[in-house]
Amino acid sequence: MSAVAYYPGCALKSIDLAYDVSSVAVCRELGLSLEEIRGYNCCGIGELKSDGDVAYVLPTRILALAEGQNLGEVMAPCSVCYGELARAQSVLAQDAARRGRVNGMLQAAGERPYTREVKVRHLLEYLYREAGPEKVAAQVRQPLKGLRVAPYYGCLYTRPGWFTQAGRDPALDNPERPHFMADLLDAAGATVVDHPNQVSCCGGRNVVQDEEGTALLDYRILSGAKEEGAQVLALICPKCSGALDINQTKAIARHGEGARLPVVYLTQLLGLAFGLGRGQLRLGDMESGAAALLQASGFRS
Amino acid sequence: MAVKGEGIVERSLVEDDHILEQEKLIIEGVDVSGRWNTFLAPRVQEDYTPSLEAEVRALGVGENIRRCWQCGMCTASCTANSVYPDFNPRHFIYLVKLGDVQRLAKLADVVWRCVGCYKCSQRCPREVNPAEVMEAIGVIVHRRWGERVAREEQVGTGAYKKQIYGTGRLNLATLMAADLRGLGRQRELLSAEQMRIGMKMFRDSRLFHTLRLGRAPGWSRLRRVLEEHRRSREEVHP
Numbered sequence: 001m002s003a004v005a006y007y008p009g010c011a012l013k014s015i016d017l018a019y020d021v022s023s024v025a026v027c028r029e030l031g032l033s034l035e036e037i038r039g040y041n042c043c044g045i046g047e048l049k050s051d052g053d054v055a056y057v058l059p060t061r062i063l064a065l066a067e068g069q070n071l072g073e074v075m076a077p078c079s080v081c082y083g084e085l086a087r088a089q090s091v092l093a094q095d096a097a098r099r100g101r102v103n104g105m106l107q108a109a110g111e112r113p114y115t116r117e118v119k120v121r122h123l124l125e126y127l128y129r130e131a132g133p134e135k136v137a138a139q140v141r142q143p144l145k146g147l148r149v150a151p152y153y154g155c156l157y158t159r160p161g162w163f164t165q166a167g168r169d170p171a172l173d174n175p176e177r178p179h180f181m182a183d184l185l186d187a188a189g190a191t192v193v194d195h196p197n198q199v200s201c202c203g204g205r206n207v208v209q210d211e212e213g214t215a216l217l218d219y220r221i222l223s224g225a226k227e228e229g230a231q232v233l234a235l236i237c238p239k240c241s242g243a244l245d246i247n248q249t250k251a252i253a254r255h256g257e258g259a260r261l262p263v264v265y266l267t268q269l270l271g272l273a274f275g276l277g278r279g280q281l282r283l284g285d286m287e288s289g290a291a292a293l294l295q296a297s298g299f300r301s
Numbered sequence: 302m303a304v305k306g307e308g309i310v311e312r313s314l315v316e317d318d319h320i321l322e323q324e325k326l327i328i329e330g331v332d333v334s335g336r337w338n339t340f341l342a343p344r345v346q347e348d349y350t351p352s353l354e355a356e357v358r359a360l361g362v363g364e365n366i367r368r369c370w371q372c373g374m375c376t377a378s379c380t381a382n383s384v385y386p387d388f389n390p391r392h393f394i395y396l397v398k399l400g401d402v403q404r405l406a407k408l409a410d411v412v413w414r415c416v417g418c419y420k421c422s423q424r425c426p427r428e429v430n431p432a433e434v435m436e437a438i439g440v441i442v443h444r445r446w447g448e449r450v451a452r453e454e455q456v457g458t459g460a461y462k463k464q465i466y467g468t469g470r471l472n473l474a475t476l477m478a479a480d481l482r483g484l485g486r487q488r489e490l491l492s493a494e495q496m497r498i499g500m501k502m503f504r505d506s507r508l509f510h511t512l513r514l515g516r517a518p519g520w521s522r523l524r525r526v527l528e529e530h531r532r533s534r535e536e537v538h539p
Contacts, residue, residue: 010471014511015502041469041517046417047461050436052361054530058465061523083419105530109523160422160430167423175423201380201418208480209457210414213384217416242473285505287498 004126005066005074005118006034009081009238010042015246016078016238018282022267023077023123025280029139029271030131034075037065043076043084045239046205056102059088064106064114072116077123077267079237083156085120086163093117122157122164124236124266125172128180133187141275143189147297149269150193150230151181152221154240155201175199181234181266188273195225204239207247218243218251223258231297232262232290234269241265241286248288262290272299308336313386315341350400356441357397361534363437368427369394375421375431387411390421390431393438402445409442409449413458456483466527469517474508 012020027034040062048055062085066074076082092099092114103113127136158166158175166172173180178199182192200221203214222244225233235241244263251259264286271281272294278284278301283291294301306312306320319342326338358364375390382388388411396405405412412435421431443450460479465471481487489495502508517523 010514011473014514015473015507017507017510039518041520041523042465042471044465045461045471047458048465049362049433050360050440051462051531052534054527054534055362057523057527058469105526106523109526110519111523155418155420158423159419160432162422162428201416201420203380203416205417206414206457208477209451209454211453213381213414213416216384217380282505285507 003033003035003071004121005069005071006036007040007043007062007066007074007076007081007085008036009040009076009078011078011238016241016285018268018285019077019238019241019265021280021282022265022271022276025276026127026267026270026274029274029276030127030135032126032130035069035071037062037069037074040065043078043081045080046084053098053101054105056088056092056098057105059084060092060102060114061106061111063089063118063120064112066118067114067116068112071118073119073121075121075123075126077236078239079122079154079156080239082120082122083159083163089118089120090163090165122236124153124157124180124184127270128173128184129171133183136184136187136270136273140188140273142273142299144185144269144273144299145189147190147269147294147299148193148229148231149185149190150195150225150228150233151185151198151266152225152233152235152240152244153178153181153199154235154237155199157236158199181236184266184270185234188270190269190273193225193228193230195228195230197221197224202240202243204237204243207243211250212254214243214247215251215254218247219255219259222248222251222261223255226258226261230261232264232269232293234264234266236266245286245288261288262286262293263288264290264294272301277301306339309339311389311392314389314392318342319344346401346403348403350402353397353400353402353405353441357434357437360437360440362440363430363434365427365429366394366397366434366437369398369429369431369434370427371395372426374424374426375429378420378424380416380418380420381414385411385414388414390415390435394429394431394434397438397441405438405442406446406449409446410451412442413439413450413454415439453484456480459483466524466531468515469520469523470514472511472514474511 008020044055044058106113158164161167161175167175185192197220203217207214268281281301321340321342323338325334357366373391376382415435419432464476481489
């Protein structure tokens with residue numbers, strides 16, 4: 001199979017290193033070949049949208065770099081990066097004038113323009129469609145038997161459908177009721193817990209700007225999953241991790257112990273089931289007690 | 302009646318002092334006490350800017366505002382509305398289309414609270430993309446009534462832009478430090494909790510990786526081009 005361009009972004013190369021190393025390791029186990037984009041920049045993290053055309057330059061430069069490496073697809077594990085890339089890809093495909101202006105800015109800075117069409121994919125969709133539950137099940141060395149996991153999809157993995165094509169292309173996940181993560185966790189032997197806020201927002205964008213509002217949104221998600229019997233919440237986005245894992249103590253301080261729930265990345269759980277080592281899982285990086293829970297449940301990394 | 306104006310649809314849109322209630326009311330000999338004794342005071346529009354919608358559409362984001370047919374699907378789906386009843390995308394769009402700067406000014410510290418979850422844009426039947434219209438209205442609010450916007454938002458957004466445009470990379474550690482310094486809360490950087498996380502990240506090598514993030518290759522040229530375009534945009538709409 002031909003390689004896909006891997007865009008880890010900035011968070012995965014620093015605080016969220018666990019998501020980077022576990023994503024790469026899980027893909028390797030499943031025989032999926034990644035080629036990291038060289039010399040990449042920040043996607044804009046949704047914070048530049050108010051600056052109009054200028055904001056498209058950042059994700060478009062990333063698409064152009066993939067094109068320069070002769071790769072027709074970019075895959076991102078971070079839902080915010082994925083959202084920015086999908087936004088640029090879909091808007092520029094339909095708006096030739098804007099594409100001209102954005103490429104003009106890139107070329108004025110001596111950068112390569114974005115000339116072809118590069119497909120943008122989220123890690124979860126990539127794992128599901130390129131490997132799928134059967135191949136995941138075949139790699140399991142240590143089934144996650146008895147572990148009650150709540151999948152949490154968040155926002156930009158599918159929304160809005162007219163950027164991502166989710167809900168329009170039947171091969172992609174359903175934006176209102178996604179199931180790709182649940183199916184992969186089930187294949188890894190876990191007990192998947194249905195809970196009310198799987199596609200609700202964690203407020204990650206405003207963790208600094210609006211601590212109070214973010215804490216309430218996080219409390220709703222964490223307590224809702226816990227009330228349904230979840231032992232752990234599985235994520236696919238470092239921004240969600242910032243709100244639900246690192247800032248979980250703030251939700252607990254404002255709304256009580258109902259918000260206390262270990263949080264991990266999907267790829268850490270899949271890697272654990274595949275029997276990967278500590279260096280590829282980095283469970284100890286998570287702040288809300290996932291490493292202790294998984295060890296106490298008898299899982300070895 | 303327990304709550305003033307109870308029963309009014311979208312009660313949060315009506316200001317308290319505009320609701321007139323009579324304890325007991327008889328009109329032309331008919332006792333209308335109860336639900337029928339509530340009235341809205343007539344409102345006089347003093348400040349009106351018909352060019353507001355054009356100003357929004359010129360920003361290069363949220364241009365589809367003109368397609369809105371006021372169904373309210375955005376507000377019904379809205380995450381921020383579930384936390385702040387005054388955050389009402391349908392109403393914000395209505396005010397922009399009317400050019401009602403008077404009422405928009407009163408909402409200056411609410412409009413920025415959009416979390417960017419795109420539920421509204423997913424469900425909008427007219428592809429207005431309300432999530433990005435909120436970005437555009439946020440620009441208008443910052444330009445006209447920036448002093449009314451919470452300091453946390455001003456500092457937080459400023460820190461993001463300074464870092465991303467400046468380096469082409471996002472460094473979450475230095476970003477948080479910039480946020481806390483901007484808010485005069487730099488002492489929190491030395492709190493026991495921050496020291497614990499810092500030590501943990503030193504031991505597990507993430508601190509080293511964070512220091513290595515640096516700048517995106519060749520960024521200085523792109524930075525100049527982007528800043529030039531941002532400046533020319535501000536000159537069009539000072």
